[in-house]
Amino acid sequence: EADIYQTPRYLVIGTGKKITLECSQTMGHDKMYWYQQDPGMELHLIHYSYGVNSTEKGDLSSESTVSRIRTEHFPLTLESARPSHTSQYLCASSSTGTTEETQYFGPGTRLLVL
């Protein structure tokens, strides 16, 4: 099993609250990703990072922001949560320099905004 962790696993929060979803990995991977996944739908890339101090927006527009101050840590922040943010958020990491570059996923955070 991959050494990538997400907290919290479940979060129920009211509209307008600020939240931070944590993601950390102990594999020394330089690339990290955040995906959003609704039930029965495909994963959508919302943020990624090539390494420390690198952050890029993904394919799906998101009101969230990310930071990469340390290699192992890639938190995602929502300044003001809304019901439309209700979804599952998956963090992943991969190592460059390999031809396969398999992404390893965390267990996910299920977010419910009331």
Next chain:
Amino acid sequence: KNQVEQSPQSLIILEGKNCTLQCNYTVSPFSNLRWYKQDTGRGPVSLTIMTFSENTKSNGRYTATLDADTKQSSLHITASQLSDSASYICVVSDRGSTLGRLYFGRGTQLTVWP
């Protein structure tokens, strides 16, 4: 538009039976194709990966095939077990380099009944 289409959307089989899941893609250029298994409430876990030159890859009871000419892949599960109940996601990469992106299918939800 690059797409990954999976069928069937859902499947129910009895324990011990075999099944085959399908994946058709239009991603171009093509680098590799992965099958992931996603248990309920968990992140996806890689099962197999195939490049253009590979037409079959096995991982225990899972066997993936790839026809790069017709842009089709299948995942065959032999002697199914209750623990095979999960969503199986087909993921296609358009490049093997750092700049490559992933295209996700919506998955096939497999349920194995005793």
